[in-house]
Amino acid sequence: MSALLSIEGLNAHHGQLPAVRNVSLQVRQGDILALVGANGAGKTTLLRTLAGAHRASSGTVRWDGVDITRMPAQERVAEGLALVPEGRRLFAGMTVRENLLVARAAGRRGQWSFDTVLDAFPQLAPKLNAKAGELSGGQQQAVAIGRALMTNPRVLLLDEVSLGLSPLAVQGVYDALRGVVGQGTTLVLVEQDLQRVQAVASRIVCMLEGSVVADAPADQLTRAQITAFYFGAQRPEGAPGSHTAGCADGEAANHASHAHPAHKEAA
Numbered sequence: 001m002s003a004l005l006s007i008e009g010l011n012a013h014h015g016q017l018p019a020v021r022n023v024s025l026q027v028r029q030g031d032i033l034a035l036v037g038a039n040g041a042g043k044t045t046l047l048r049t050l051a052g053a054h055r056a057s058s059g060t061v062r063w064d065g066v067d068i069t070r071m072p073a074q075e076r077v078a079e080g081l082a083l084v085p086e087g088r089r090l091f092a093g094m095t096v097r098e099n100l101l102v103a104r105a106a107g108r109r110g111q112w113s114f115d116t117v118l119d120a121f122p123q124l125a126p127k128l129n130a131k132a133g134e135l136s137g138g139q140q141q142a143v144a145i146g147r148a149l150m151t152n153p154r155v156l157l158l159d160e161v162s163l164g165l166s167p168l169a170v171q172g173v174y175d176a177l178r179g180v181v182g183q184g185t186t187l188v189l190v191e192q193d194l195q196r197v198q199a200v201a202s203r204i205v206c207m208l209e210g211s212v213v214a215d216a217p218a219d220q221l222t223r224a225q226i227t228a229f230y231f232g233a234q235r236p237e238g239a240p241g242s243h244t245a246g247c248a249d250g251e252a253a254n255h256a257s258h259a260h261p262a263h264k265e266a267a
């Protein structure tokens with residue numbers, strides 16, 4: 001199947017600092033692609049560059065074969081490429097209803113509407129008139145995903161949707177995402193919890209210092225192998241999808257799944 005999103009030799013910088021280095025990647029319809037890697041590996045910058053929120057320095061992003069590397073973010077949304085950014089970026093002073101409805105005009109027509117988003121996130125129904133800034137972390141994340149769904153994306157880019165949420169809230173978000181995938185939406189998600197990555201992803205891409213160091217079907221990578229790529233250690237013999245040499249042990253895997261302790265807060 002041809003790629004929906006095809007990335008070739010992509011580079012992106014923050015000032016002089018290269019944050020995404022020569023990344024090539026294919027996202028196919030139906031993929032649940034998890035981007036993993038340590039803090040600063042370039043995951044957020046890559047997602048933002050794909051969404052048009054950050055400028056590519058060089059390389060190409062193709063959408064259904066069409067070069068969209070220089071296309072403004074709002075046009076990408078209209079094409080069906082939506083980002084749920086790290087930190088949610090809701091309009092805190094607006095109600096949940098307003099946050100959802102404001103996205104409607106930006107996107108495509110499709111199966112997602114105000115009503116179907118509320119079906120997917122029933123916890124928002126009693127909160128429609130509440131200010132988004134007054135909601136719990138889990139509820140805010142539901143609004144952020146719901147707002148992106150209102151644009152009827154073909155590909156949804158999700159940056160650390162579980163960050164700062166309680167385990168229960170994270171479970172709620174992923175339960176809802178299962179329904180989103182069931183509706184035919186392709187997911188590219190950044191997730192620090194490797195256990196969850198292995199449970200939900202169909203493909204795992206590991207980044208290290210801006211580069212892709214592994215890209216393989218999720219069921220072909222063990223936890224230890226993912227962790228190895230994560231930290232750039234020596235790779236296990238025969239690890240699939242390896243773009244580099246590296247490997248680590250199970251102890252490191254435990255650290256990897258807790259890589260963001262500073263971000264934890266109550267949901």
Ligand SMILES: Nc1ncnc2c1ncn2[C@@H]1O[C@H](COP(=O)(O)OP(=O)(O)OP(=O)(O)O)[C@@H](O)[C@H]1O
Nearest residue numbers: 014017018019037038039040041042043044045046
């Ligand atoms: N606004 C910014 N200004 C300058 N440098 C930045 C900025 N945002 C990110 N960087 C740098 O770019 C590199 C890639 O950061 P990025 O946030 O994309 O990584 P990440 O893998 O998403 O990390 P995290 O898990 O911490 O979000 C890092 O070296 C980071 O310090």
